[in-house]
Amino acid sequence: MGSRLYGDLLELAATDVEDGGFAARILDGHGRDAPDSALALRFMGGVHRMVLEGRAPELARFYPSAGGKLGAGGDELWAAFATTLGRHADALRDLIDLRVQTNEVGRCAALIGGFLLVAQQTRRPLRILEIGAAAGLNLRWDRYRYEARGRTWGDSESLVRLCSFDGDIPALQTSAEVVDRRGCDLSPVDPTSEDGRITLHSYVWPDQLARIRHLRLALEVARRFPVPVDEEDAVAWLEQHSRTRREGMATIVFHSIVMQYLTPEDRTRARTLIEQAGARASPDAPFAWLRMEPSGDEAEVRLTLWPPGTDRLVARSGFHGDAVRWLA
Numbered sequence: 637m638g639s640r641l642y643g644d645l646l647e648l649a650a651t652d653v654e655d656g657g658f659a660a661r662i663l664d665g666h667g668r669d670a671p672d673s674a675l676a677l678r679f680m681g682g683v684h685r686m687v688l689e690g691r692a693p694e695l696a697r698f699y700p701s702a703g704g705k706l707g708a709g710g711d712e713l714w715a716a717f718a719t720t721l722g723r724h725a726d727a728l729r730d731l732i733d734l735r736v737q738t739n740e741v742g743r744c745a746a747l748i749g750g751f752l753l754v755a756q757q758t759r760r761p762l763r764i765l766e767i768g769a770a771a772g773l774n775l776r777w778d779r780y781r782y783e784a785r786g787r788t789w790g791d792s793e794s795l796v797r798l799c800s801f802d803g804d805i806p807a808l809q810t811s812a813e814v815v816d817r818r819g820c821d822l823s824p825v826d827p828t829s830e831d832g833r834i835t836l837h838s839y840v841w842p843d844q845l846a847r848i849r850h851l852r853l854a855l856e857v858a859r860r861f862p863v864p865v866d867e868e869d870a871v872a873w874l875e876q877h878s879r880t881r882r883e884g885m886a887t888i889v890f891h892s893i894v895m896q897y898l899t900p901e902d903r904t905r906a907r908t909l910i911e912q913a914g915a916r917a918s919p920d921a922p923f924a925w926l927r928m929e930p931s932g933d934e935a936e937v938r939l940t941l942w943p944p945g946t947d948r949l950v951a952r953s954g955f956h957g958d959a960v961r962w963l964a
């Protein structure tokens with residue numbers, strides 16, 4: 637997925653597991669983890685945290701996110717990686733158990749078309765509710781600038797500029813106003829704290845500098861523009877928030893790359909709650925479900941809008957919101 641550094645390191649780590657090296661010790665017991673639990677990213681995220689906290693200076697030389705040299709590698713890279721694994725094996729075993737907390741603002745480029753379509757079709761201001769929001773960076777999608785082949789949407793002064801459109805583009809001439817926003821996460825990340833910033837950076841791949849730049853700038857937007865993210869499980873939170881109807885507003889429940897982390901029962905329960913909220917919608921209190929979730933080796937963005945409950949595939953993109961193709 638575009639990271640040469642992680643491609644190389646994961647190949648070498650896989651061999652190290654087979655050879656019974658430090659990687660085997662750290663990953664011991666995880667052989668049957670669900671593929672959707674992103675074990676490789678949890679492992680690499682733990683090591684990246686060590687680098688970002690200044691605890692692995694030998695490896696930092698190779699991590700561009702920490703000022704290291706892009707493209708440096710070979711035997712020296714693996715030696716530094718293995719040294720880090722050996723020195724921090726116990727801490728890494730603990731870090732691997734943490735949930736993946738990537739908060740990818742690039743995904744807003746894949747989602748914006750859905751938000752605008754709801755605004756266009758309902759002609760109502762928007763109330764947006766996000767489950768699995770991490771630090772809530774994507775709850776601020778309307779604070780970013782979108783650019784696609786001469787068309788633009790959003791504040792021309794915005795620090796975050798997203799232009800990863802490829803092929804047809806959404807109706808960027810549509811205006812939309814977000815009047816209410818809120819999210820939840822099992823473990824919300826505070827985008828204004830040092831620990832929160834390290835957590836979010838640790839799940840970005842260290843040689844993907846454009847993503848790191850977006851994250852840094854989105855964190856600045858978050859500092860200036862606070863948004864509540866409740867510490868709560870998605871299903872319990874939906875029980876409470878999807879039931880509240882707001883006349884005069886279009887309510888949108890949305891999520892991106894979250895469903896794989898819920899149990900199958902919770903996924904079903906979440907869907908049922910959303911569909912029940914949809915069934916209660918009316919022309920003056922419309923309800924929409926916008927989601928960007930994996931489908932094969934890319935992500936699909938789907939939108940259901942009540943009334944009447946029309947569901948459609950509106951876009952496809954890469955998992956981080958790259959190469960967005962608008963389909964609706």
Ligand SMILES: C[S@@+](CC[C@H](N)C(=O)[O-])C[C@H]1O[C@@H](n2cnc3c(N)ncnc32)[C@H](O)[C@@H]1O
Pocket residue numbers: 735736737738739740741743767768769770771774820821822823868869870871891892893894897898
């Ligand atoms: C891969 S991150 C995606 C974050 C964000 N949606 C984005 O696209 O940038 C998945 C998020 O879902 C959260 N999560 C996992 N299971 C959850 C649950 N049962 N309820 C609420 N949040 C959950 C995680 O803590 C994590 O922040």
